[in-house]
Amino acid sequence: MLGLVPSASLLGVDGHAVTVEVHVSGGLPSFTVVGSPDAACREASGRVRAALLSSGCTWPMHRVTVNLAPPTVRKIGSGLDLAIAIALLVASEQLPPEAVEGRAFLGELGLDGSLRPVPGTLCLIDALGASAVVVPAASAGEAALLGGRSVHGLGSLAAVLACLKGEEPWPSAPERVTPDEPPPAPDLADVRGQPVGRYALEVAAAGGHHLLLLGPPGAGKTMLASRLPGLLPPLSDRAALETTRIHSAAGLILPAGGLVRRPPFRAPHHGASSVALVGGGSATMRPGEISAACNGVLFLDELAEFATHVLDALRQPLEEGVVRVARAAATVAFPARFLLVAAMNPCPCGYGSQPGGCLCSDGARARYRRRLSGPLLDRFDLRVEVTRPSVTDLMGHDRSEPSAAVRARVLEARARAQQRGVGTNAAIPVDRLDELAPLGAGAADVLAQALRSGRLSARGLHRVRRVARTVADLQGDTEALTAAHVATALSLRSDAAGSASGSRALSA
Ligand SMILES: Nc1ncnc2c1ncn2[C@@H]1O[C@H](COP(=O)(O)OP(=O)(O)OP(=O)(O)O)[C@@H](O)[C@H]1O
Numbered sequence: 001m002l003g004l005v006p007s008a009s010l011l012g013v014d015g016h017a018v019t020v021e022v023h024v025s026g027g028l029p030s031f032t033v034v035g036s037p038d039a040a041c042r043e044a045s046g047r048v049r050a051a052l053l054s055s056g057c058t059w060p061m062h063r064v065t066v067n068l069a070p071p072t073v074r075k076i077g078s079g080l081d082l083a084i085a086i087a088l089l090v091a092s093e094q095l096p097p098e099a100v101e102g103r104a105f106l107g108e109l110g111l112d113g114s115l116r117p118v119p120g121t122l123c124l125i126d127a128l129g130a131s132a133v134v135v136p137a138a139s140a141g142e143a144a145l146l147g148g149r150s151v152h153g154l155g156s157l158a159a160v161l162a163c164l165k166g167e168e169p170w171p172s173a174p175e176r177v178t179p180d181e182p183p184p185a186p187d188l189a190d191v192r193g194q195p196v197g198r199y200a201l202e203v204a205a206a207g208g209h210h211l212l213l214l215g216p217p218g219a220g221k222t223m224l225a226s227r228l229p230g231l232l233p234p235l236s237d238r239a240a241l242e243t244t245r246i247h248s249a250a251g252l253i254l255p256a257g258g259l260v261r262r263p264p265f266r267a268p269h270h271g272a273s274s275v276a277l278v279g280g281g282s283a284t285m286r287p288g289e290i291s292a293a294c295n296g297v298l299f300l301d302e303l304a305e306f307a308t309h310v311l312d313a314l315r316q317p318l319e320e321g322v323v324r325v326a327r328a329a330a331t332v333a334f335p336a337r338f339l340l341v342a343a344m345n346p347c348p349c350g351y352g353s354q355p356g357g358c359l360c361s362d363g364a365r366a367r368y369r370r371r372l373s374g375p376l377l378d379r380f381d382l383r384v385e386v387t388r389p390s391v392t393d394l395m396g397h398d399r400s401e402p403s404a405a406v407r408a409r410v411l412e413a414r415a416r417a418q419q420r421g422v423g424t425n426a427a428i429p430v431d432r433l434d435e436l437a438p439l440g441a442g443a444a445d446v447l448a449q450a451l452r453s454g455r456l457s458a459r460g461l462h463r464v465r466r467v468a469r470t471v472a473d474l475q476g477d478t479e480a481l482t483a484a485h486v487a488t489a490l491s492l493r494s495d496a497a498g499s500a501s502g503s504r505a506l507s508a
C-alpha cells in the first residue's frame with residue numbers, strides 16, 4: 001500500500017513543498033528514507049516508531065520505504081516526522097486515505113508521541129498548497145498569520161489521529177492575539193550633552209547611513225546606539241513579513257500578535273563566530289544575526305574586539321543586502337539589509353583621542369588598528385567622535401530632547417526620500433546623485449576644497465553628498481545642497497576615525 005501526504009521543508013528562509021510517500025511491502029522488516037534527507041531527517045525512523053507505539057498504533061513488520069519528493073530539495077531537520085507518521089499509517093491501512101485528503105502536516109515527533117514545533121513555520125506554511133494544515137499547538141498562531149487556509153494546532157500524534165478518525169472535533173482556528181503595548185524603548189532624553197553623537201544618530205536614522213561611534217570608555221556610545229530603534233518608523237507590511245520570516249526560520253521567539261512590527265535591534269557579542277553572525281552552519285543553514293537585523297539595526301559594540309575574519313565576512317552583505325551561504329548540502333541566500341552601527345575605543349586603553357591621554361605602546365596601537373580593515377571602515381558614512389559628557393551636562397537639571405521629537409523629524413526626512421523614489425538617502429545610486437542631490441555653487445566649492453586638500457576621496461565624495469542630502473532633508477530644505485549642508489556632512493566624517501584606525505582608506 002502507498003500513503004501520500006503533503007508537507008514542507010525549510011531551506012534558508014524559504015519553505016519548499018514536499019510530498020511524503022510511504023510504501024509498505026512484503027519482505028524483511030526495514031525502514032529506508034530516500035529523497036535527499038539530512039542526518040536529522042533520516043533519524044525520523046526512530047522518532048516515528050516510538051511515537052506510533054506510544055500512541056496506540058502498530059509498527060508494520062514489513063519493508064517500509066519513505067520517499068521525500070522532489071529529491072532535488074535537501075530535507076533538513078525533523079519537521080517531516082508527523083507527515084511521515086501519517087503517511088505510514090495510511091500505507092499500513094491504519095488510517096483511511098480519505099481521512100488525510102486535502103490536509104498537510106508539519107511538526108517533529110517526540111518519542112512519547114508529543115508534537116513539537118519546528119523553526120520556520122511561517123515560511124513552511126507559505127509553501128503549502130493544501131487548504132488545511134495540521135501543526136504543533138505551539139505553532140498554530142504563527143501558522144495562521146498568513147491566513148487563507150484552516151490551521152489546526154494539536155499537541156500530540158494521538159490527538160491528531162483522534163481528529164482524523166472523527167473521534168474528536170478539529171480544534172478551532174487560533175484566536176488572533178492583539179499585541180501588548182511594547183515596552184518603551186530607551187529614550188534619548190536620558191542622554192546628557194553629546195550634541196554631536198545625538199545629531200549623528202538622527203542623521204543615521206533619517207538617511208539609513210551606517211554609523212561608527214568612537215570615543216573613550218564611559219562616553220555614552222553604547223547608550224546612544226541603543227536609542228536608535230526608538231527613532232525609526234515601524235516596519236511596513238512587506239518589511240514586517242520579511243523580518244518575521246527570517247526570525248521564524250532562525251528559531252527566534254516572535255512577538256505576541258505574530259508579526260515583527262518594530263525594527264529589530266540585534267547586538268551580537270564580539271565573541272560571536274562568523275556562522276552566528278552571517279548565518280549558515282554545516283547542518284542547519286540558519287540565518288545569522290545580520291539577517292535577523294534585516295530592516296532594522298545591527299549594533300556591533302566594541303567593534304575592534306570582533307575577529308578580523310568575522311568582520312570581513314560582513315563586507316559582501318553590506319554591499320549587496322543579501323548573504324549567500326554555500327555548503328555541501330545547498331546554497332541559500334538570506335536577506336540582510338540593515339543599518340550598521342558600531343562603537344569602539346580609539347585604542348586599547350581607550351583614551352587615544354585625548355591629548356596626552358593614551359597609555360598604549362606603539363605596538364599595541366598598531367595591533368589594534370590592524371583588526372579593522374580599511375574597506376570595512378570605509379562603509380561607515382558617518383564617523384563621529386564622542387567625548388565624555390561634561391560635569392555641567394551631567395549635573396544640570398535640563399532634560400535633553402526626547403526621542404519622540406527627534407523621531408518626528410526623522411519620519412519627515414524619510415518621507416522626503418521616499419517621494420524621490422529611493423528607500424533612504426544612503427541608497428541613492430551614484431548616477432542619480434546629480435538629479436537628487438544637486439550641488440549649489442557654494443557646496444561645490446566646499447567639496448572641491450576637501451578633495452584638493454586630500455581630506456576627501458572620490459568614493460568619499462558620493463557618500464558625503466548622500467549624507468548632505470539627509471542633513472538638508474532634516475532641515476526641510478528640498479532644493480540644491482548648500483555649502484552649510486555639505487560642511488555639516490563633512491564634519492560627520494571624522495578623520496579621527498581614520499587616524500585611530502591608521503587606515504589610509506579612511507581619509508574620508
Ligand atoms: N551623556 C551621558 N548622559 C547620561 N549618562 C551617561 C552619559 N554618558 C555616559 N553615561 C553613563 O555612563 C554609563 C556608561 O556609558 P556607556 O556604556 O554608554 O559608555 P561607552 O561609551 O559605551 O563606554 P565603553 O567604551 O566602556 O563601552 C551609562 O550607562 C550612563 O549611566
Ligand SMILES: [Mg+2]
Binds near residue numbers: 221343
Ligand atoms: Mg560601550
Ligand SMILES: [Zn+2]
Binds near residue numbers: 349350351357358360
Ligand atoms: Zn591608548
